[in-house]
Amino acid sequence: xxxxxxxxxxxxxxxxxxxxxxxxxxxxxxxxxxxxxxxxxxxxxxxxxxxxxxxxxxxxxxxxxxxxxxxxxxxxxxxxxxxxxxxxxxxxxxxxxxxxxxxxxxxxxxxxxxxxxxxxxxxxxxxxxxxxxxxxxxxxxxxxxxxxxxxxxxxxxxxxxxxxxxxxxxxxxxxxxxxxxxxxxxxxxxxxxxxxxxxxxxxxxxxxxxxxxxxxxxxxxxxxxxxxxxxxxxxxxxxxxxxxxxxxxxxxxxxxxxxxxxxxxxxxxxxxxxxxxxxxxxxxxxxxxxxxxxxxxxxxxxxxxxxxxxxxxxxxxxxx
Amino acid sequence: xxxxxxxxxxxxxxxxxxxxxxxxxxxxxxxxxxxxxxxxxxxxxxxxxxxxxxxxxxxxxxxxxxxxxxxxxxxxxxxxxxxxxxxxxxxxxxxxxxxxxxxxxxxxxxxxxxxxxxxxx
Numbered sequence: 001x002x003x004x005x006x007x008x009x010x011x012x013x014x015x016x017x018x019x020x021x022x023x024x025x026x027x028x029x030x031x032x033x034x035x036x037x038x039x040x041x042x043x044x045x046x047x048x049x050x051x052x053x054x055x056x057x058x059x060x061x062x063x064x065x066x067x068x069x070x071x072x073x074x075x076x077x078x079x080x081x082x083x084x085x086x087x088x089x090x091x092x093x094x095x096x097x098x099x100x101x102x103x104x105x106x107x108x109x110x111x112x113x114x115x116x117x118x119x120x121x122x123x124x125x126x127x128x129x130x131x132x133x134x135x136x137x138x139x140x141x142x143x144x145x146x147x148x149x150x151x152x153x154x155x156x157x158x159x160x161x162x163x164x165x166x167x168x169x170x171x172x173x174x175x176x177x178x179x180x181x182x183x184x185x186x187x188x189x190x191x192x193x194x195x196x197x198x199x200x201x202x203x204x205x206x207x208x209x210x211x212x213x214x215x216x217x218x219x220x221x222x223x224x225x226x227x228x229x230x231x232x233x234x235x236x237x238x239x240x241x242x243x244x245x246x247x248x249x250x251x252x253x254x255x256x257x258x259x260x261x262x263x264x265x266x267x268x269x270x271x272x273x274x275x276x277x278x279x280x281x282x283x284x285x286x287x288x289x290x291x292x293x294x295x296x297x298x299x300x301x302x303x304x305x306x307x308x309x310x311x312x313x314x315x316x317x318x319x320x
Numbered sequence: 321x322x323x324x325x326x327x328x329x330x331x332x333x334x335x336x337x338x339x340x341x342x343x344x345x346x347x348x349x350x351x352x353x354x355x356x357x358x359x360x361x362x363x364x365x366x367x368x369x370x371x372x373x374x375x376x377x378x379x380x381x382x383x384x385x386x387x388x389x390x391x392x393x394x395x396x397x398x399x400x401x402x403x404x405x406x407x408x409x410x411x412x413x414x415x416x417x418x419x420x421x422x423x424x425x426x427x428x429x430x431x432x433x434x435x436x437x438x439x440x441x
Contacts (some may be wrong), residue, residue: 008326011333019336204336207343218354225358229365233429236369240422243380247387251417254391255410261398293398293406300410307417313426 016203023210030210030217037224048231051238058245059309065249066305069256073305076259076298079266083291102295230320237317245309252304259297266290368432379421387416 310318390412397405431437 008329008333011330015333015336204339207339211343214350218350221354221358225361228362232362232365232369236372237422237425239373240376240425243376244420244422247380247383248417250391251387251413254394255413258394258398258406261395265398265401289403290401293401293403296407296410297398300414303414304417307420311420311422311425313424314422317426317429 019203020206023206026210027213030214034217034220037221041224041228044228044231048235048238051235051242055238055242055245058242058249062245062249062252062309065252065256069252069259069301070305072256072259072263073298073302076263076294076301079263080291080295080298083288234318234320237314241310241314241318244311248304248307248309252301255297255301255304259294259301262290262294262297266294368429372429372432376421383416383421387413390416 390409393405394409394413396402397409
């Protein structure tokens, strides 16, 4: 074997071996970075799912409280309607016409709005929780599907896809490395100068593969970071909506309790049956006074029931 | 064998090694950039999340305090038949609840992200 040829063979083989070794190291490194980012993202995703479940539970609880309160409001409206009717027909203290009108309006508004609500109490229950439920589907999963790319990467099926995506390159590169080794051996044994550039080409090819993987991982790391940033913003919006829902629920419950107490304390209801009281001649000015308090409380409670726990602005962020 | 051919092959081998080294340098720089850039971005978002939560928690706590006062007044009024207190309590509760602190949350977040905006807290 001519000496210069051996030198060339050794140099080419050494260079390609170094390159393939380096590329394999690079690919392992980038795979590790990718895996780290993926697991970090999965932790955040789990956290977001927990907050989302809490929001859903709070929404459902608020829905139940609202349905219950809407029944009390309806009861109050019936009571007021009866008192108003009695005031018109009997020679009793007159209810001012504007107050009477408001009372009657409350009844008709309840029949209209709560009519739907109570008729569809089930719907109402759902309505309150429908917000979160709706956004569950479109929101969090829509979010994570910010997406679908990330979900597909982080999902269960992702593992094989991920392996296919990331591992494929490495395997291919590893294959290249083996071919390369054989080529180098071939160069050394046969001292064929033609094989030296081929060996180098294989080394460069394996480097190129590693470079492509690096680019892919860099893009994915970027995607993970963007998705995590988005997810974190949604988590904040959800957490705040939970607090807001709690605030509304407490107010509805407290006002509902007050209205129930007022209805219980009303002289007419104390007699046991509302009709009996209204048909009797026992309606006095204090009763009108109580009736007006019932009216104010029922009106407030109805307005509280109508409040939404998730503002439009928050909904936009959550469902984005 | 022609020594010139051998020399050319040797040069080719050396340039491949140099290229590999350069690529290694670029890769290390790029990796470092990706890490620092996105680590910084996420740190910023985490901080933003913490601050927004803290700000709104304080806001909700203030509202909670007022609401508690009105709940107490409401029950006191229903027990004693105090119409004035009842009206005040109902008005107070409704006024607080109708003012949704999150109504313009998206705008607030944007303002928070803008370094030129001065937030009045």
